[in-house]
Amino acid sequence: MSTPTKMLLKRKPQHRFPLIPLSIIFILALPLCFYYYSLRPDSLIPVSPKTYDSQSHQCNNQALGKKFLWYAPHSGFSNQLSEFKKAILIAGILNRTLIVPPILDHHAIVLGSCPKFRVVDPKDIRLSVWDHAIELIQGGRYISIAEIIDISSLVSSSLIRLIDLRDFVSIWCGINLNMVCSHNSKLQSSFSSSLKQCGSLLAGLHGSLNKCVYAVDEDCRTTVWTYQSSDEDMMLDSFQPDEQLKKKKKLLYVRRRKDVHKNLGPGSEADSASLLAFGSLFTAPYKGSQLYVDIRESSRDQKFQSLMKKIKFLPFIPEIMSLGKKFVHETIKDPFLCAQLRLLDGQFKNHHKATFQGLKQKLESLRQEGPLPINIFIMTDLSRDNWTETYLGDLVRDSVHYKVSFLREDDELVIKAAKSLMAAGYWQKLVPNLKNNVGKMYCSTRRLPEVLLFIEQVVCSCASLGFVGTAGSTIAENIELMRKYGSSSCLG
Numbered sequence: 001m002s003t004p005t006k007m008l009l010k011r012k013p014q015h016r017f018p019l020i021p022l023s024i025i026f027i028l029a030l031p032l033c034f035y036y037y038s039l040r041p042d043s044l045i046p047v048s049p050k051t052y053d054s055q056s057h058q059c060n061n062q063a064l065g066k067k068f069l070w071y072a073p074h075s076g077f078s079n080q081l082s083e084f085k086k087a088i089l090i091a092g093i094l095n096r097t098l099i100v101p102p103i104l105d106h107h108a109i110v111l112g113s114c115p116k117f118r119v120v121d122p123k124d125i126r127l128s129v130w131d132h133a134i135e136l137i138q139g140g141r142y143i144s145i146a147e148i149i150d151i152s153s154l155v156s157s158s159l160i161r162l163i164d165l166r167d168f169v170s171i172w173c174g175i176n177l178n179m180v181c182s183h184n185s186k187l188q189s190s191f192s193s194s195l196k197q198c199g200s201l202l203a204g205l206h207g208s209l210n211k212c213v214y215a216v217d218e219d220c221r222t223t224v225w226t227y228q229s230s231d232e233d234m235m236l237d238s239f240q241p242d243e244q245l246k247k248k249k250k251l252l253y254v255r256r257r258k259d260v261h262k263n264l265g266p267g268s269e270a271d272s273a274s275l276l277a278f279g280s281l282f283t284a285p286y287k288g289s290q291l292y293v294d295i296r297e298s299s300r301d302q303k304f305q306s307l308m309k310k311i312k313f314l315p316f317i318p319e320i321m322s323l324g325k326k327f328v329h330e331t332i333k334d335p336f337l338c339a340q341l342r343l344l345d346g347q348f349k350n351h352h353k354a355t356f357q358g359l360k361q362k363l364e365s366l367r368q369e370g371p372l373p374i375n376i377f378i379m380t381d382l383s384r385d386n387w388t389e390t391y392l393g394d395l396v397r398d399s400v401h402y403k404v405s406f407l408r409e410d411d412e413l414v415i416k417a418a419k420s421l422m423a424a425g426y427w428q429k430l431v432p433n434l435k436n437n438v439g440k441m442y443c444s445t446r447r448l449p450e451v452l453l454f455i456e457q458v459v460c461s462c463a464s465l466g467f468v469g470t471a472g473s474t475i476a477e478n479i480e481l482m483r484k485y486g487s488s489s490c491l492g
């Protein structure tokens with residue numbers, strides 16, 4: 001954030017009076033900033049902490065009266081997808097336009113551990129997501145999650161309104177995001193300060209601002225969000241930090257179950273804010289409760305019911321689905337078994353034996369049923385060059401019993417899928433909520449997105465001999481979901 005300051009400090013030993021230039025720069029810079037921003041009619045960007053705290057400060061006129069919701073996705077793709085689904089539900093409940101985020105690099109942003117009460121604060125994770133999103137735009141690598149996941153049924157149902165993060169930022173902060181890629185250094189420096197201001201505003205870095213931003217500070221250490229649940233609002237959740245943890249870590253946390261509509265909906269302080277900013281929306285069942293979001297079916301709200309039904313299964317975009325199926329029918333040739341083996345990341349690298357065991361058992365039973373060889377499709381994070389010493393190497397060598405197939409990032413089919421995804425321009429098809437010059441390309445040089453993981457999931461969803469996944473992997477969970485709700489689309 002403070003690169004110029006850092007550079008000065010680094011050079012400190014060479015300067016005799018390092019503090020003088022610093023303070024002079026600071027004093028000189030402040031009025032200049034005020035001047036600059038007061039010149040810009042479309043600016044909602046306050047500069048000093050003073051203007052930030054000012055109660056009179058409000059959003060860009062265009063943003064007033066419009067209500068948006070954003071959140072900070074993180075970790076791997078499957079986690080980002082499940083957070084996206086939670087965000088859709090909450091945006092539907094609160095009747096806010098959901099800001100659709102990009103797909104973040106695998107584990108570029110991490111949350112920490114909810115059960116251990118050790119997580120990144122909501123405002124910090126929001127800021128990391130912001131910084132990462134800008135990096136993606138700069139690198140020509142920005143892919144919206146709506147370019148991978150088919151949300152057309154949601155959009156056409158008008159159950160929810162959506163806007164691309166880049167469109168939102170352009171309108172709400174009144175900045176031209178194409179400037180991110182400008183090579184004009186003069187323009188760059190003033191732009192980058194507006195960009196920074198926009199980021200801190202979105203992240204709620206300085207807390208909530210009247211009518212403009214409401215920054216949700218609650219996270220999984222204090223809150224489980226519910227909706228129309230039979231529980232009383234603000235009731236204690238069944239999962240609390242135990243005495244040992246409280247003592248050891250000096251924790252003061254108490255987890256309460258809060259109704260998202262009562263606390264953040266009409267009549268609440270949050271309701272008047274144009275932007276409602278959550279941190280992580282990650283949740284998972286834990287010790288008989290949910291870690292952060294426990295929103296279940298409720299019969300009282302029809303719109304919410306339909307939304308709940310729709311998000312149970314959101315398929316990949318047709319381009320990815322069709323190339324996955326093409327590989328199934330033309331290359332593997334049905335019937336086949338799919339094995340998804342996570343062997344490298346985090347917790348998974350210590351469980352190779354258990355991970356292979358499930359596959360071994362399944363293959364033994366298939367061998368008894370015949371016919372041979374058995375078609376197996378493997379998706380794994382272990383590079384093909386490293387299979388030899390593992391059970392996978394054994395399978396490849398035993399060509400009498402097994403015929404092994406797999407996909408790589410540089411396979412023609414995978415590259416073709418990435419190209420057709422780019423050509424389809426799905427993010428531009430998000431319903432334009434605001435009449436403006438949205439839907440432009442933001443920094444046009446774009447690299448081909450990585451789509452291998454998505455095609456592999458489609459292939460596995462179509463494996464008619466069965467699916468063996470890695471225990472605890474969210475990818476495996478997503479494939480199971482696809483097999484349950486979407487496998488009928490594998491035929492033909």
Ligand SMILES: *[C@@H]1O[C@H](CO)[C@@H](O)[C@H](O)[C@H]1NC(C)=O
Pocket residue numbers: 067095
């Ligand atoms: C939801 O928001 C839209 C757009 O702001 C508004 O027109 C509509 O009346 C709202 N619906 C409800 C039920 O409040």
Ligand SMILES: *[C@@H]1O[C@H](CO)[C@@H](O)[C@H](O)[C@H]1NC(C)=O
Pocket residue numbers: 344385386
């Ligand atoms: C894979 O093999 C390469 C050399 O062939 C080696 O450097 C690397 O550490 C191996 N990776 C794993 C995860 O075993």
